[in-house]
Amino acid sequence: xxxxxxxxxxxxxxxxxxxxxxxxxxxxxxxxxxxxxxxxxxxxxxxxxxxxxxxxxxxxxxxxxxxxxxxxxxxxxxxxxxxxxxxxxxxxxxxxxxxxxxxxxxxxxxxxxxxxxxxxxxxxxxxxxxxxxxxxxxxxxxxxxxxxxxxxxxxxxxxxxxxxxxxxxxxxxxxxxxxxxxxxxxxxxxxxxxxxxxxxxxxxxxxxxxxxxxxxxxxxxxxxxxxxxxxxxxxxxxxxxxxxxxxxxxxxxxxxxxxxxxxxxxxxxxxxxxxxxxxxxxxxxxxxxxxxxxxxxxxxxxxxxxxxxxxxxxxxxxxxxxxxxxxxxxxxxxxxxxxxxxxxxxxxxxxxxxxxxxxxxxxxxxxxxxxxxxxxxxxxxxxxxxxxxxxxxxxxxxxxxxxxxxxxxxxxxxxxxxxxxxxxxxxxxxxxxxxxxxxxxxxxxxxxxxxxxxxxxxxxxxxxxxxxxxxxxxxxxxxxxxxxxx
Amino acid sequence: xxxxxxxxxxxxxxxxxxxxxxxxxxxxxxxxxxxxxxxxxxxxxxxxxxxxxxxxxxxxxxxxxxxxxxxxxxxxx
Numbered sequence: 001x002x003x004x005x006x007x008x009x010x011x012x013x014x015x016x017x018x019x020x021x022x023x024x025x026x027x028x029x030x031x032x033x034x035x036x037x038x039x040x041x042x043x044x045x046x047x048x049x050x051x052x053x054x055x056x057x058x059x060x061x062x063x064x065x066x067x068x069x070x071x072x073x074x075x076x077x078x079x080x081x082x083x084x085x086x087x088x089x090x091x092x093x094x095x096x097x098x099x100x101x102x103x104x105x106x107x108x109x110x111x112x113x114x115x116x117x118x119x120x121x122x123x124x125x126x127x128x129x130x131x132x133x134x135x136x137x138x139x140x141x142x143x144x145x146x147x148x149x150x151x152x153x154x155x156x157x158x159x160x161x162x163x164x165x166x167x168x169x170x171x172x173x174x175x176x177x178x179x180x181x182x183x184x185x186x187x188x189x190x191x192x193x194x195x196x197x198x199x200x201x202x203x204x205x206x207x208x209x210x211x212x213x214x215x216x217x218x219x220x221x222x223x224x225x226x227x228x229x230x231x232x233x234x235x236x237x238x239x240x241x242x243x244x245x246x247x248x249x250x251x252x253x254x255x256x257x258x259x260x261x262x263x264x265x266x267x268x269x270x271x272x273x274x275x276x277x278x279x280x281x282x283x284x285x286x287x288x289x290x291x292x293x294x295x296x297x298x299x300x301x302x303x304x305x306x307x308x309x310x311x312x313x314x315x316x317x318x319x320x321x322x323x324x325x326x327x328x329x330x331x332x333x334x335x336x337x338x339x340x341x342x343x344x345x346x347x348x349x350x351x352x353x354x355x356x357x358x359x360x361x362x363x364x365x366x367x368x369x370x371x372x373x374x375x376x377x378x379x380x381x382x383x384x385x386x387x388x389x390x391x392x393x394x395x396x397x398x399x400x401x402x403x404x405x406x407x408x409x410x411x412x413x414x415x416x417x418x419x420x421x422x423x424x425x426x427x428x429x430x431x432x433x434x435x436x437x438x439x440x441x442x443x444x445x446x447x448x449x450x451x452x453x454x455x456x457x458x459x460x461x462x463x464x465x466x467x468x469x470x471x472x473x474x475x476x477x478x479x480x481x482x483x484x485x486x
Numbered sequence: 487x488x489x490x491x492x493x494x495x496x497x498x499x500x501x502x503x504x505x506x507x508x509x510x511x512x513x514x515x516x517x518x519x520x521x522x523x524x525x526x527x528x529x530x531x532x533x534x535x536x537x538x539x540x541x542x543x544x545x546x547x548x549x550x551x552x553x554x555x556x557x558x559x560x561x562x563x
Binding site: 098099100102103195196209235238239240241301303304306307308310311326327328329330331332336337338339341342348353356357360361364374376377378379380381382383384386418419422433434435436460 | 487491495498499501502503505506508509511512514517518519520521522523524526529531539543544546547548549550556558559560561
């Protein structure tokens with residue numbers, strides 16, 4: 001078969017389990033695909049062909065011996081901020097250009113234990129700061145649906161790789177929309193799980209109270225499978241929650257009888273593109289057709305989300321990024337004569353401009369005299385945002401909205417207008433501030449052929465409802481098999 | 487940072503802080519700050535001795551080191 005690379009994750013696993021294909025064949029097909037199309041997509045920062053083929057051979061042996069794990073032999077990709085011992089972990093930054101982690105992230109351990117094959121590490125905004133992947137220090141990944149368009153960010157390379165059939169599925173991270181927004185712009189499924197559902201051990205930290213790892217996949221079934229593998233308590237992450245992991249695939253295919261879908265009036269904003277709104281309304285109609293009913297809800301503090309986020313996230317980032325001092329790992333300026341000069345010059349040269357900006361905002365928001373006015377106040381408004389959701393989830397089981405106000409723009413456009421870039425995150429940020437799970441799935445295309453995503457949010461640990469509803473939409477709309485022409 | 491970068495960033499940060507002043511509209515009297523979205527408190531593990539990273543692994547990524555320590559420019563003179 002020539003097009004093994006175009007299979008979905010579950011599809012490929014079925015063929016592997018039936019003995020129709022081997023992991024080595026499948027992995028070769030994907031490596032070949034990367035070779036053919038990645039010059040145009042630029043999704044991968046590193047590809048570990050030899051290690052991947054070794055893992056594939058091992059997977060084939062394990063399957064032959066009847067020891068196949070849930071992902072046995074499935075070739076996957078990782079955003080380049082998951083620590084891996086066999087491939088560099090650059091986090092899209094010059095600061096970590098040559099960094100090889102001394103241990104694997106908890107989720108990487110889980111993928112490997114389930115038998116997965118790791119193809120390589122994927123491009124991202126530097127330290128996950130950005131929503132276009134244009135802040136990657138090495139290359140800017142491009143949208144598979146149209147050359148010259150952004151693929152979103154910060155997990156842009158991962159979304160692009162899944163859309164371009166350069167991996168069966170990928171793992172990304174989401175601090176303010178960094179899984180869901182690129183998933184929406186590239187026409188794939190992306191899930192940000194509940195804060196604490198997935199271990200953050202071995203992730204390069206950005207904003208520790210907001211970061212969460214999750215899957216980017218070709219369909220909802222694959223998303224449920226990936227979540228099942230990566231979810232669960234981990235004693236090495238003190239914010240990880242001790243709670244059993246359900247069989248997420250078990251809910252797929254159930255109708256939505258009795259489910260209440262909240263439509264927040266604050267999310268259908270004036271800046272919303274009419275084609276985006278049209279496609280999202282079709283996705284919502286699909287939920288109704290499957291048996292759900294709509295209720296209008298209000299999330300009154302929505303307009304403050306962006307301001308809260310752009311104080312809290314940089315505050316946490318400036319603290320997390322203090323570790324990059326050029327001493328234990330990372331870039332060190334070779335010419336500095338004393339320690340202070342070495343700190344300053346290593347950071348000045350190692351970090352890109354967006355990272356510096358956020359470190360400066362965060363440092364200012366935390367500084368004596370301004371702490372109450374900025375960081376503390378933002379944390380208080382965060383409480384009100386969280387309470388908005390608590391009230392809303394008394395009236396509905398799920399909240400439906402767009403993921404982004406517009407489809408993918410051109411690379412390089414609008415870059416100087418920083419605030420408008422930050423404002424485009426308005427619809428995804430609140431899920432991180434409230435710690436709730438949220439899903440993006442394809443619901444249509446614009447007239448120029450760019451993908452549009454439907455955003456579903458649920459209460460803490462209600463990932464099953466998201467997947468159940470997402471599956472119903474996917475089945476009715478029938479667009480999940482559509483592929484970009486490459 | 488060079489002068490041009492400094493100038494550009496100063497203006498951008500001012501714009502962001504002006505935007506953040508939007509929060510002044512919200513009545514936050516008596517509202518407790520949120521730093522953690524789950525109800526969990528004090529996640530403690532058992533105080534057991536566990537293996538730590540071997541020294542050569544910990545030093546592996548250092549820009550400059552000896553067989554047993556990180557090397558930095560002289561601090562005391």
